Amino acid sequence: MSAHLQTQWEGIVAIAGAEHVRAASPSDAVDDVEPRAVVEPESAADLARVLSYAGERGLSVAPRGGGTKLGWGNTPRTVDLALSTRRLGSIVEHAWGDMTATVGAGCTVDHFQSVLAEHGQRLAVDPLWPARATVGGILATNDSGALRMAFGSLRDQVIGVTVALADGTIAKSGGRVVKNVAGYDLPKLLTGSLGTLGVICEATFRLYPLPREERTLSFSTPAVDVMNRFVLAVLDSPLVATGLQVCAEERTPAPVIYVRLEGAREANESQERRLVELGRDTGVRRVDAPPRVWKAREGVWQGERPALVCKFSVLPTRLGGFCDLAREVASSLSLEWSIVAQALGVGLLRLEGGDEERLVAALKRLRGEVEKTQGSLVALHCPPAVKARVDVWGEVGDALPLMRRVKVQFDPAGILNPGRFVGGI
Amino acid sequence: MKAEFVDALRRAVGDNGLLVEPEQLRTYECDGLTNFRVVPAAVVLPSDATQVQEVVRLCHRGRVPFVARGSGTGLSGGALPVDGGIVISLARLNRILEVDFENARVTVEPGVINAQVTQRVAARGYFFAPDPSSQQVCTVGGNVAENSGGAHCLKYGFTVTHVLGLEVILPDGSLVHLGGKTLDRPGYDLTGVFVGSEGTLGIATKIVLRVVKRPEAIKTLIAAFDSTDEAGEAVSRVIAEGIVPAAVEMMDRLALEAAEAAVHAGYPDCEALLLVEVDGPAAEVASSMERVKDLCASCGAWEMRLSETEEERALVWKGRKAAFAAMGRISPNYIVQDGVIPRTALALVLRDIERLSREAGLRVANVFHAGDGNLHPLVLYDRKIEGQEHRAEELAFDILKLCVDAGGSITGEHGVGREKRDIMPTMFAEPDLETMQLVRCAFDPEGLANPEKIFPRPRLCAEKPGPYKPHPLEVAGVAELF
Missing domain, CATH: 3.30.43.10 (Uridine Diphospho-n-acetylenolpyruvylglucosamine Reductase, domain 2)
Structure with missing residues (x-):
């Protein structure tokens, strides 16, 4: 040295x-x-x-x-x-009567949830790998899962942060009450900023009760367009689901849909009956739900071969179109693919079984199509050789200069x- | 204001888009908070985004401060003009541009009235969730500026929850798009920080909203209690049961008297009235409402009425939403405040408010969004009595300090504006305020957009071009987007 x-x-x-x-x-x-x-x-x-x-x-x-x-x-x-x-991992306060909690950034999501559960409460997000992922990490990467359907994403649940800036300033924004419009909302600015504006040290969240009962229904669909019709029909109905997930892959002919219901038993039963009716009307068939379907997002990351894992965001009406596009692009490049998507239009796509050349080509084609309809496609994981040749984020639009100015002010x-x-x- | 500048404004917005006569300008001297007044040098009423952009460019070139304004219903002086500056009214940008039912998105201009969004989508069973009491007259642009809440934000969230994208004219006159119709656009969540920035970061000229499917069933209960303590305890027990009501409102005796005088809602004659609304799938609502009733009864509710029809429900809400204006029936003048406390501190804070009220010799009526701890104390006074207005203002601020001491906030939905600017330091330390203003410096380094609001002292923005270093991909010419 x-x-x-x-x-x-x-x-x-x-x-x-x-x-x-x-x-x-x-x-x-x-x-x-x-x-x-x-x-x-x-x-x-x-x-x-x-x-x-x-x-x-x-x-x-x-x-x-x-x-x-x-x-x-x-x-x-x-x-x-x-x-x-890692060492900023303590739970500072669980104000269960107020349904808020303040926690150190280094606390793992699972540990946080287990403490909240002692009072029948939860942080209503289900991010990837909660046993290891920390509260600060999920905020910085804006990783929300299927619960987003009913509770919004992290930006809707974080109500305060303590952040350390690049010059050593420690600043607080937001607060410990759910309703608060005093000053600029830095918790939202920091959510998804990937640690480029400051280091989140502590965060306060609004909480939700744990469900009294939950159940998951599965439906198989004969074709992608039927899947999309069913998803839109559920969204357009007064049914309240806390998860509406679509899984599709190379090996199965058409997507499978999972719906999660939470609430009182009699309410869940009534919603279940109506979902099945709605399914019958749109042409989807109820099947047995496999276990761990709400961990399916993690499955997208599993595999030995070099792969490209993307987060895509499209309008709900384009979910089916995106599945078709993925199939078409993958097939033309001889790649295998799988998708786990939430009905709101956000999902993960895995492509594998091809060399760097083909993965890059697939990313470019998919992104080109998605961006035409105001969507986005971000590469979250890919072989280093692919990353060296593409921008993982894609089109940012005309606010990029403004984002640069924000960065320069903070760091x-x-x-x-x-x-x-x-x-x- | 220089004549050339006024001429340039006239060219930008036309003769019928410019007001310069003193009588006309006086209409714009304040918003819903009337004890601050400044007559602007001019008011422009652009009719589209291009005109807004041209006006902002002129302001930037001439370093003339501007204040954007919707319907002027704000309660914190957020639309108070700046001396020597202009007001940009967005009233004529009032078109609903797109309704996309399948994706539950509605795109509007900022001058569209809040209630019109719901009216436009109601036939297909949707509604726009933010519902401030002024929703019949306030604009969506104003809601965006203030991050407005309303009675139902306990369950449905605030304006920011329902804004997905914005077209914004920045204070230098450039136009940018923040967020969009799809979720999680790559980059910083500037939409999230723009909403609630009280007009200090620019002017939104297009707003992409999310609308929500109307719940299958809605039940509204009113319950009468002998004390606010008992009513507060009922709220705590409902929440502890794991029920998330759509709204929980509380009014004390004085507020009830005023509301009753104004709209004859037929409220019970009691010390504290709780209004609990539960919505969702019918079976869930039925089960939750049974539990709510039991819990209210266990806390001493001696009369409970469930609204059976939409008319009954509307009447119950009308009384609540008219509560502020109704104060005029029982007092010549009043100040509306907007503090927030952790819900569990309710009983304690109410007792302190009562003590402060007694000490000041002024009556305080209390209206709360009890579910989320948002208090609206109404300080009653008579301007004609020497010194009373000043005492009322002091009392109102003392109440906000109580809220901060209890771990809460000085504003839950009305904004800081001009009114609470100088008490921001009771809630935030200097580094907190300085850090927030870094955002301001990125958006508006010259401080032209609604200056003198939110922050007690403006931060001097360093004019550093920034040591921007090109990314290796950029250098390699790989990333075409850079």
Whole structure:
């Protein structure tokens, strides 16, 4: 280690403590960019001091929680420090009478949920890999799942944050009450910002009760257009589902639909009867639900072969069209595909079984089509050789210069996750 | 204001789009909060987004501050003009541009009235969820600026929950699109931060809204209690049961007297009235409402009435929604406040409000969105009595401080505006306010859009071009989008 590096190392050790600074290993790499050190401060104040130290010296920082989504975003230009929120994992307050809770960014989603469940409550989101994913991580990556159908996404449930900025400033925005319009809503700005504006240290959420009873119904569809008609019919009905998910893949002829109902038993029974009737009217057939259908989003990530995993967003009326498009593109490039989508139009697509050339071609064609109808297609995971050739985010539109100005205001030296976000932010 | 500037405005919006006569300008000197008044130098009424853009460009070039205005129903002075600045009224941008039932999206211009959105989609069983009490007259653009709530946001969320995309004229006159018709557009959620920014980040000229399917069943209960404590306890028990009502409203005796005098809703004569609305699938509603009734009874409710028809329900709500205006029946003047507390602090805060009211010698009527802890204390006074207005203002602020001390907020839905600007520091520390203003600096470095609002002190925006470094992909010429 050079004398210069040694000095920097010591500076960080002085803040975080020797046992909480370690040399990085290949498993800490963001894509193929390996940081020099991993720092795990024990408090928001120490985390902010590390940021300030890094900022003054122009060290680039990649914030991380459970490390489940380190590959999301473009490859960073540089990463000197991996700044972990792991030790900011305490549950600060569960105000169950007010149905709010404040939690450290490093708390895993599962642990948070288990504490909330003691009072019959929950954070009404079901992100990927909740045993390892942290609250800060799901906020930074805006990862909501099927519950979004009924409860909205994270942006609708986060009501306050404490954030550490690149210059070491610690700021709060929002609050601990559900209804609050005092000042700008930074919790929303930070949700989905991929750690490029600041490091979320603590967040407050509004909560929902755990359901009294829940059940899942499955329907098989004869064709994609029938699937789309059924989905739209459910959305257009007074039925209230807390999940409406479509799974489609290469091997099965037509998509399967899963509907989740939550509520009082008699209400669920009545909704179930009506769903089955609606199914009969639209031409879908009730089948037995396999287990773990609400973990199907995680299934999209499983597989040994090099794959492209994309998040797509289309209008609900175009879900069927997107399935057709995926099939057509995959087939023309001899790729295998699978889709898990939510009825609101957001889903995951996996493409595999082809070389880099074909994956890139597929991404470009799909994105070209989706963007024509105001949709988006973001590559969340792909082989490094693919990532080197594409922008994972796609079209951002005419607000990109404004987004750059926001970034420059929050992180003028550009030390936070440089290059990972849209437009090279 | 220079004559050339006025001429340029006239060219931009035409003769019938420009007001400069003092009598005309006085109409715009305040919004729903009348104790702050500033006569603007001019008012423009553009008729489309292009004209708005041209006006904003002129303002930017001449460094003239501007304030956008919808119907002027705001209660925090958010549309208060700036001395020497102009008001841009969006009243003529009142078209509903697209209704897409299949995707439940409606695209409107900012001057469309809130209630008109629901009227437009009602026949197909949809509604626009944000329902501020002023919904018959307030504009969607105003709702976006204030992130308006309403009685039903407990279940359905605020305006921001229902805004998916925006076309915005930035304070430098450029036009950008934030969000869109599809969810999760790549990039920062600037829609989320623009909604509720009280006109300080630019002017929305198109708004993509989400509309919601009307629930199959709606039941509305009113329950009479002997004290606000008992009514508050009932609310806590309902919530603890895991029921999420569509709305929970509470009125105290004074508020009830006024509402009754105004609309004759036939409310019971009681110390505290609770209004609980449950909606959703019929079987769920029936089961929840039974439990709500039991819980209210267990907390001492001595009279409960379930609205059986849509007419009865409408009457019950009319009384509640008319409560502010009804104060005119029992007091010459009043101040409406808008504090928020954690729901569990309700009994404590109400007792403190009562104490402050006694000490100040002024009556306070209380109307709450009790489900989410949003209090609307109404401080009653008589302007003609020397010193009373000042005392009333002080009392209103003292009540907001109580809310902050209890862990709440100085505003739940009316906005900070001009009125509460100077008490923002009771809730936020200097670094918090400075950090929020980084957003302002990105959108409006010259501070032209609705200046002097929200923040007690404007941040000086550093004119740093920023050390933007090209991404390797950009350099390689790979990412065509950069």
